[in-house]
Amino acid sequence: MTTIIATTSAPARRRKLVGAGRRQWIGLLYVAPAVALVTVFFIIPLGMTAWMSLHNWPLMGAHSFIGLDNYWAILRDNRFWNALRFTGYYTVIVTIAIFAVAFPLALFIERPRQLTGFYRTSFFMPAVVGFASASLLWSWLLNVDSGLFSPAAFELGLTEKKVNLLATFQPAFWSIIAMVVWKVAGFTMIILMTGLQSIPPDLQEAAMIDGAGPFARFRAITLPLMRRTLALALILSVAGSVLAFDQFYIILRGGPRNQTLTAVYWIFNQSFVSFKLGYGAALSMILLVILVALSLVQLWLLRKPEGVD
Amino acid sequence: MKTMIAGFALAASIFGSLAIVGPAAAETANIWVRADGSNFMPRIVDAFNKGHENQIKLDIIPNAEIIPKYGAAAAGGTAPDALSLDLIYTPAFSAAGQLEDITDWAKSLPYFASLSPAHVKTGTYKGRIYGLPFSADSSVLIWNKKLFKQAGLDPEKGPTNWAEIEADAEKVNALGGDIKGFYFSGNCGGCNIFTFTPLIWASGGDILSEDGSKATLDSPQLRGAIDLYRSMVKKDLVPSGAQTDTGSNFFAAFAAGNIGISPSGAFAIGALNTQYPDVDYGVTFLPGKDGGWSSFAGGDNFVVTKGTTKLPVVKEFLDFAYSLEGQTILAKYGSLPVRGDIAKDALKDLDPRYQIAAEAMAKGRTPYSVVFNDLINSANGPWTQMVNEVFFGDDVDGAISNAQETMQSIIDQAPQK
The missing domain is CATH 3.40.190.10 (Periplasmic binding protein-like II)
Known part of the structure; x- marks a missing residue:
């Protein structure tokens, strides 16, 4: 009732205010499910991880508060730092490899031509396979007795005997790189392609009229205008690689001789092989900090330069 | 120990639990088993449920999952009443204070002395018994x-x-x-x-x-x-x-x-x-x-979760498993008998090659350690690394001394409660 009276006495202004207030509430209502999801599935687990990391928390039995002792223990945990060093090495190599394959592919499929749809689909296909299933597939392909690569090379006369690719570090490591590139390059390619397509063709044409060659155009127009796309693809690739686990667990079990233990693998081992959940939680917090820092650095490096849109 | 059965684990997890609902008055105890036991365990539980008022509800858990899953369930107060546990984990579980002390009951069993010695040894922690043999593999x-x-x-x-x-x-x-x-x-x-x-x-x-x-x-x-x-x-x-x-x-x-x-x-x-x-x-x-x-004496120990209210049902089930009928069912579906005194009877209608395995079991040994997983089973532990290096590598001496040092340091760092 009062609303009706109010609207009649001060019509326009009043209605506007009520509307704005209500719109805000409705807005909050709309985001509430998302906020609830983030709270339940991210904020609370993160808080619990942080809380657990301050405890001696075995898988079974009573846990006790030990303050920062887990973090001090990490400082002396050489095998974690070795795992982290290997993870860094892997991230650099695999990111370079993914971009080296994905960028040419993106340039190749960007403009419509004959069979573009076919190429796009077939390059993208491995991306829809889960990492675990892809790892299982490749662990068979790489098997020395019943797989594909070693027996094929032997039958074709390329090697004198069947070579066990997973027995020594270099072939094992590069096999994993090949598998990850096969699996991920298609996805990165699609991201890069959308970036390429968002560059207005007139810019390229103008540069062409000015006499810029293909390489100069790529460096001066394509790359700078793809800054955001590159940032996205890079962050996705780096974050994915720092968290690498499945392929090393399934194909190599961290071998040969524990040379391919990644940081996440080490966290898994501490938590579920040694049953030290609290210590695993502390390691996870450290890895989280490292990952956030890495992402910030990448965003900063690829930030928009002053005055450029 | 038997990773090739991991495939079956998946199948077992798809089938999920074999829930068998009993009469309302009777009590139902919940028991878990790892997928290695997915052949004989449902059979013996079925046989028990048919002949008893109290019932057992069985869950089959994939081999690699059962330890973390039990840990999580115990922390959340939803652990099963009892568990058929890979015997090498019994010392670690006992040390964690997770298991019910069943010493008095165990010693009251007339056939206690003829139960698989390797199982009883790993089931004993600081002089008290927390686990009794259930299934066996030599x-x-x-x-x-x-x-x-x-x-x-x-x-x-x-x-x-x-x-x-x-x-x-x-x-x-x-x-x-x-x-x-x-x-x-x-x-x-x-x-x-x-x-x-x-x-x-x-x-x-x-x-x-x-x-x-x-x-x-x-x-x-x-x-x-x-x-x-x-x-x-x-x-x-x-x-x-x-x-x-x-x-x-x-x-x-x-x-x-x-x-x-x-x-x-x-x-x-x-x-x-x-x-x-x-x-x-x-x-x-x-x-x-x-x-x-x-021979290595492998298999499962039967352990009881500390504080369960279904202890009588669990004991009744274990009694049944130790009967000739129970031992015969186990033997028929893939586990060796764990009672030495009636092993011959339980095996008499089966493939004669089982006799060798049963004899091996009777004299079988199991290393005792609260950190067995870290030392031996872990794919990244010192034992696994050593066997790979000494069988195929160039530096046998280095591999052995490295493993000796790592294993000793893991043992020394283990929580002593």
């Missing part, structure tokens, strides 16, 4: 009779010492083609504690002290056994996949029919008979250097 040596015949060997006579193993493997290997003399999973800690350490034990050595407080790797017996494997690898008697086999081919390699000799387990008898009836094989003991034999 390690044995199996050989392919068809290939032995083709190679001009006596197909009815398995090797009885190390020299014979190597000589027989060499002869079979000479058949050529895809046929190889010997197989072992060279990158699998569980497989090798199960089948490689008996070679050492049978020769008088050991890898851990009796109470698990000292690693004793650097022994002539260990080096001798290593030399045997290295020599066979060097002579190319072993498929090259063995070097990176983390256990997935532990059973499958022999079952394919192209391997002359392979160390394996009692479980292989049931698996070969049902899944590979065409393979004609013999079963013998894992021998020592100059004869004698030994």
Whole structure:
């Protein structure tokens, strides 16, 4: 009732205010499910991880508060730092490899031509396979007795005997790189392609009229205008690689001789092989900090330069 | 220990739990078993439920999941009333204060003295009993009779010492083609504690002290056994996949029919008979250097979650499992009997090769350690790394001393409660 009276006495202004207030509430209502999801599935687990990391928390039995002792223990945990060093090495190599394959592919499929749809689909296909299933597939392909690569090379006369690719570090490591590139390059390619397509063709044409060659155009127009796309693809690739686990667990079990233990693998081992959940939680917090820092650095490096849109 | 059964684990998890609802008045106890037991456990639970008012509800959990899952459930207060637990974990679980002390009840059993000694030993922590034997698996040596015949060997006579193993493997290997003399999973800690350490034990050595407080790797017996494997690898008697086999081919390699000799387990008898009836094989003991034999005593201990209210039901079930009927059901579906006094009766209608495995079980040994997982089973632990390096690498001495040092430091750092 009062609303009706109010609207009649001060019509326009009043209605506007009520509307704005209500719109805000409705807005909050709309985001509430998302906020609830983030709270339940991210904020609370993160808080619990942080809380657990301050405890001696075995898988079974009573846990006790030990303050920062887990973090001090990490400082002396050489095998974690070795795992982290290997993870860094892997991230650099695999990111370079993914971009080296994905960028040419993106340039190749960007403009419509004959069979573009076919190429796009077939390059993208491995991306829809889960990492675990892809790892299982490749662990068979790489098997020395019943797989594909070693027996094929032997039958074709390329090697004198069947070579066990997973027995020594270099072939094992590069096999994993090949598998990850096969699996991920298609996805990165699609991201890069959308970036390429968002560059207005007139810019390229103008540069062409000015006499810029293909390489100069790529460096001066394509790359700078793809800054955001590159940032996205890079962050996705780096974050994915720092968290690498499945392929090393399934194909190599961290071998040969524990040379391919990644940081996440080490966290898994501490938590579920040694049953030290609290210590695993502390390691996870450290890895989280490292990952956030890495992402910030990448965003900063690829930030928009002053005055450029 | 038997990673090849991981595949079944998936199937088991899909089937989920076998819930059997009993009459309202009776009590129902919840029991978990790892997927290795997915063959015999449902049978014995079914038989129990049919003849008793109290009921058992069984959940089958994938091998790799059962420890973390039980830990999480215990923390959340939803742990099962009892658990058929890989016996090597019993010391760790007891040390964590997770299990009910069942000493008095166990000692009141008239057949307590004839229960599998290896199980009872791992089920005992600081003088109290927390676990009793449930299912059993011993390690044995199996050989392919068809290939032995083709190679001009006596197909009815398995090797009885190390020299014979190597000589027989060499002869079979000479058949050529895809046929190889010997197989072992060279990158699998569980497989090798199960089948490689008996070679050492049978020769008088050991890898851990009796109470698990000292690693004793650097022994002539260990080096001798290593030399045997290295020599066979060097002579190319072993498929090259063995070097990176983390256990997935532990059973499958022999079952394919192209391997002359392979160390394996009692479980292989049931698996070969049902899944590979065409393979004609013999079963013998894992021998020592100059004869004698030994075996790993594997299988599950039955443990009770601390504070459960269903203890009477659980005891009733275990009583049933220890009866001749229960032991016969277990034997028929893939576990060796755990009661020595009636083992012969339980096995009398079964494949005679089980007798060898049962005999091996009776004298079987199990290393005792609260950090067994860290030391031995972990794919990244010192034992797994060592066996891979000493069988295939160049630096045997370095690998042994490195493993000795790492194992000792893990033992020393273990929580002593």
